[in-house]
Amino acid sequence: MDLLNALVTLLNFVVIPAASYGAQLALGALGVTLIYGILRFSNFAHGDTMAFGTAMVILFTWWLQGMGVHLGPLPTALLALPFGIAVTAALVLFTDRAVYRFYRRQKAAPVILVIVSMGVMFIMNGVTRFIIGVEEIRFEDGERFVITAGEFKKMTGLAEGLAFRSTQAITIVTAIIVVAALFWFLNRTRTGKSMRAFSDNEDLALLSGINPERVVAVTWIIAAGLATIAGTLYGLDKAFKAFNYFQLLLPIFASAIVGGLGSPLGAIAGGFLVAFSEVGFTYAWKKVATYVLPDSLAPDSLLQLMSTDYKFAVSFAILIIVLLFKPTGLFQGKSV
Amino acid sequence: MSNQLRNILLFGFVGLLIVLEGTTTMGGLFGGSWNTALGILNMGLISAILALGVNMQWGYAGLFNVGVVGFVALGGLAPVLIATPPVAAVWTAGGAFRILFALAFGAAVIGAAIFLNKRMRGKARALAMLALLIAGFFLFRAIFDPAVTLVEGYQPATHSNIGGLGLPVLLAWPVGGLFAAGAAWIIGKTALGLRSDYLAIATLGIAEIIIAVMKNEDWLARGVKNVIGIPRPVPYEVDLQQSAGFVEFAERFGSDPVTASTVVVKLLYALLFVAVLAIIMWAAQLALNSPWGRMMRAIRDNETAAEAMGKNVTRRHLQIFIIGSAICGLAGAMIVTLDSQLTPGTYNPLRFTFLVWVMVIVGGSGNNWGAILGGFLIWFLWIKVEPWGNQLMQLVTYGMADGALKRHLLDSAAHMRLLTMGLVLLLVLRFSPRGLIPEK
Numbered sequence: 001m002d003l004l005n006a007l008v009t010l011l012n013f014v015v016i017p018a019a020s021y022g023a024q025l026a027l028g029a030l031g032v033t034l035i036y037g038i039l040r041f042s043n044f045a046h047g048d049t050m051a052f053g054t055a056m057v058i059l060f061t062w063w064l065q066g067m068g069v070h071l072g073p074l075p076t077a078l079l080a081l082p083f084g085i086a087v088t089a090a091l092v093l094f095t096d097r098a099v100y101r102f103y104r105r106q107k108a109a110p111v112i113l114v115i116v117s118m119g120v121m122f123i124m125n126g127v128t129r130f131i132i133g134v135e136e137i138r139f140e141d142g143e144r145f146v147i148t149a150g151e152f153k154k155m156t157g158l159a160e161g162l163a164f165r166s167t168q169a170i171t172i173v174t175a176i177i178v179v180a181a182l183f184w185f186l187n188r189t190r191t192g193k194s195m196r197a198f199s200d201n202e203d204l205a206l207l208s209g210i211n212p213e214r215v216v217a218v219t220w221i222i223a224a225g226l227a228t229i230a231g232t233l234y235g236l237d238k239a240f241k242a243f244n245y246f247q248l249l250l251p252i253f254a255s256a257i258v259g260g261l262g263s264p265l266g267a268i269a270g271g272f273l274v275a276f277s278e279v280g281f282t283y284a285w286k287k288v289a290t291y292v293l294p295d296s297l298a299p300d301s302l303l304q305l306m307s308t309d310y311k312f313a314v315s316f317a318i319l320i321i322v323l324l325f326k327p328t329g330l331f332q333g334k335s336v
Numbered sequence: 337m338s339n340q341l342r343n344i345l346l347f348g349f350v351g352l353l354i355v356l357e358g359t360t361t362m363g364g365l366f367g368g369s370w371n372t373a374l375g376i377l378n379m380g381l382i383s384a385i386l387a388l389g390v391n392m393q394w395g396y397a398g399l400f401n402v403g404v405v406g407f408v409a410l411g412g413l414a415p416v417l418i419a420t421p422p423v424a425a426v427w428t429a430g431g432a433f434r435i436l437f438a439l440a441f442g443a444a445v446i447g448a449a450i451f452l453n454k455r456m457r458g459k460a461r462a463l464a465m466l467a468l469l470i471a472g473f474f475l476f477r478a479i480f481d482p483a484v485t486l487v488e489g490y491q492p493a494t495h496s497n498i499g500g501l502g503l504p505v506l507l508a509w510p511v512g513g514l515f516a517a518g519a520a521w522i523i524g525k526t527a528l529g530l531r532s533d534y535l536a537i538a539t540l541g542i543a544e545i546i547i548a549v550m551k552n553e554d555w556l557a558r559g560v561k562n563v564i565g566i567p568r569p570v571p572y573e574v575d576l577q578q579s580a581g582f583v584e585f586a587e588r589f590g591s592d593p594v595t596a597s598t599v600v601v602k603l604l605y606a607l608l609f610v611a612v613l614a615i616i617m618w619a620a621q622l623a624l625n626s627p628w629g630r631m632m633r634a635i636r637d638n639e640t641a642a643e644a645m646g647k648n649v650t651r652r653h654l655q656i657f658i659i660g661s662a663i664c665g666l667a668g669a670m671i672v673t674l675d676s677q678l679t680p681g682t683y684n685p686l687r688f689t690f691l692v693w694v695m696v697i698v699g700g701s702g703n704n705w706g707a708i709l710g711g712f713l714i715w716f717l718w719i720k721v722e723p724w725g726n727q728l729m730q731l732v733t734y735g736m737a738d739g740a741l742k743r744h745l746l747d748s749a750a751h752m753r754l755l756t757m758g759l760v761l762l763l764v765l766r767f768s769p770r771g772l773i774p775e776k
Contacts, residue, residue, distance in 0.1 A: 041533070042533040042536065042537065044402075044536075099762060099766075102766060109532075110532065110533065111398070111400050111532045111533070111536075112765075114400060114532075114533060114536060115400070115693070115697070115761075115765065116762065116765055118402075118690060118693065118761070119758045119759075119761035119762040119765065120758070120762070121690075121758070122686070122690060122754050122755070122757050122758025122761065123754070123755055123758035123759060123762070124758075125686070125754050125758075126751050126752070126753070126754035126755030126756075126758060127755065129748070129751035129754065130748045130751045130752075130755065131748075133747070133748070134751075246685075246686075247544070249540065250537075250540060250541050250544055253537045253540070254537075254541075257534070257537065305473075307552060309548055309551065309552045310545075310548055310549075310552070312541070312544045312545060312548060313545050313548065315541070316541035316542070316544070316545055319537065319538065319541060320526055320538070320541075323526055323527060323530060323534060323538065324526055327530050327531075327534070
């Protein structure tokens with residue numbers, strides 16, 4: 001029995017990766033849930049908005065690097081983020097003007113808006129590929145590790161190492177800052193309050209003199225910001241590839257629905273729930289079990305519940321369970 | 337111009353496009369080869385069938401299925417499991433039987449869980465179900481894993497799967513439909529009756545999972561190692577070229593035997609596909625104009641009113657969702673038969689799900705003729721936009737100096753397809769939401 005080593009292994013392979021992945025999902029799901037709450041449709045283009053935003057951030061990162069600007073130990077991409085967000089926000093505002101506003105005025109059924117968002121997804125996907133191509137791009141620079149496995153072993157004298165990559169640290173810290181700022185905005189500012197009012201009851205909000213176009217525009221800008229940040233963090237952590245962002249749609253929607261569509265708090269909880277289940281179900285628990293169990297009980301097999309290729313199946317299973325037993329989600333979102 | 341005439345002209349236009357592709361190059365706009373023209377025609381026929389399936393779900397009933405690619409892939413499994421010869425060694429060694437037993441056991445566990453869910457209440461139910469599912473899962477893996485190792489270990493370079501039944505490949509087409517219907521039943525049972533977006537997300541998910549299973553479960557259909565040489569319902573080109581009668585036949589048309597054999601094989605496929613399309617179209621038109629079709633449209637247009645009239649909306653939705661998905665599965669089996677290979681890596685949602693949606697919406701949702709027209713037209717565009725985009729880019733970059741920008745622009749012409757399809761979809765939705773051939 002060696003609980004300390006087991007704990008370190010668990011932290012290294014499950015808790016830290018799942019926490020950073022969960023933060024990325026939560027940011028993505030927040031965008032989806034905000035759009036759902038205010039504009040009342042599931043935005044299928046969100047994954048490709050993330051991809052587009054990340055592509056913009058990569059371009060600006062290259063530009064900054066070319067000018068010799070560096071952030072020292074931090075990745076240059078963080079400096080490029082505001083530029084990327086600005087371009088992405090401009091694009092989604094243009095999309096809203098050119099595409100969505102027409103259907104909003106018509107009071108079209110939500111499902112029509114979903115199909116429209118599918119068309120937007122096609123175009124955004126094409127534009128992203130057009131601009132940056134389909135290859136895998138790594139754009140992280142600066143310090144790679146906060147602490148490497150070797151350093152940790154030397155420091156503590158334990159048999160197991162704990163590697164904490166700087167991208168994981170940055171993901172978690174950024175997510176906390178962004179979520180805190182978002183909640184402050186939604187709960188304390190006038191615009192944020194008008195957004196919540198609009199989400200709760202559109203007619204009442206309109207009666208009390210809230211300008212719907214302004215609320216919608218602010219929502220799109222925030223969603224673009226969240227998408228760009230989530231996409232950049234995911235790209236820093238893993239790598240940028242346009243198609244991967246399309247595939248992120250499923251876990252992101254699962255997170256948003258599990259938490260309850262339209263509920264920001266639910267989106268965050270859902271993101272972490274989905275991430276921890278994905279990692280937990282696809283991790284081979286053999287090492288941890290060997291440390292915890294007495295020698296006579298040590299397992300022979302990998303103790304892996306599912307191969308990592310089926311991680312989508314985990315988010316899907318969670319989605320189905322929630323749909324079957326609690327269709328409004330854990331935090332009582334909207335259900336029409 | 338009457339509607340009838342307009343529709344005939346639209347179909348004539350698509351026919352003309354295919355004929356032009358076959359006969360002229362017109363400065364590089366068309367291929368000028370009957371081989372590519374018939375290739376487009378064949379996939380166009382299959383696309384039309386796919387579009388009919390999705391049109392039933394969307395046009396008749398207003399169901400939003402974003403998992404078409406999953407049903408197509410599942411249908412594609414059928415030719416492998418039906419038509420390829422069985423791998424005798426893994427059956428005699430018991431590996432294959434054990435896999436079947438494990439799957440049956442897994443199904444039994446899920447059945448028992450559903451039974452518990454219905455019979456018990458409260459905390460006891462949750463505990464009992466959890467215990468059953470966890471124990472069932474580990475038992476399943478204990479039976480399943482050794483059998484899979486055995487099957488996948490058998491001649492990995494050529495087999496490593498359980499093979500098929502060695503039956504005629506045409507039988508696989510309806511079986512492919514059945515496979516897809518089964519998956520649709522499971523999804524429909526969980527997601528129908530909830531809000532409309534949920535069905536979209538659930539189908540998106542099931543499609544991802546079906547494709548993940550087909551890529552990774554090597555015992556089933558060799559995963560990404562692909563199955564090639566699936567038996568065909570038509571003669572092989574090589575055999576035709578060697579038969580004296582055929583060579584004589586080709587010479588009478590003044591063409592060499594190699595080209596003639598490929599064209600004849602493609603024509604035979606086209607005949608088979610036309611037959612299937614005609615049967616489905618006939619049935620679909622009959623259904624649409626029957627009381628059942630009227631009920632479906634009534635439900636689509638006003639669910640509350642239809643429910644008040646005593647119609648069981650959820651049940652009808654489930655019914656049509658299964659039928660539409662089965663047609664997609666049938667088309668999937670036809671695609672695999674046409675290619676005579678199964679390559680799970682090629683099932684891309686953009687290509688199979690969203691493209692079919694563009695076909696339905698451009699053609700005219702709710703109208704079967706529209707779906708068929710959309711299938712042909714959009715498939716033709718999908719094939720031709722890439723070479724056209726290349727030519728356009730050549731033209732744009734003609735005066736440019738060689739450099740990174742020119743190279744980038746030339747390379748990115750390949751991505752024009754998605755852009756064009758998205759643009760076509762948005763334009764049609766905005767300016768002509770009822771499509772080219774609107775619903776009556």
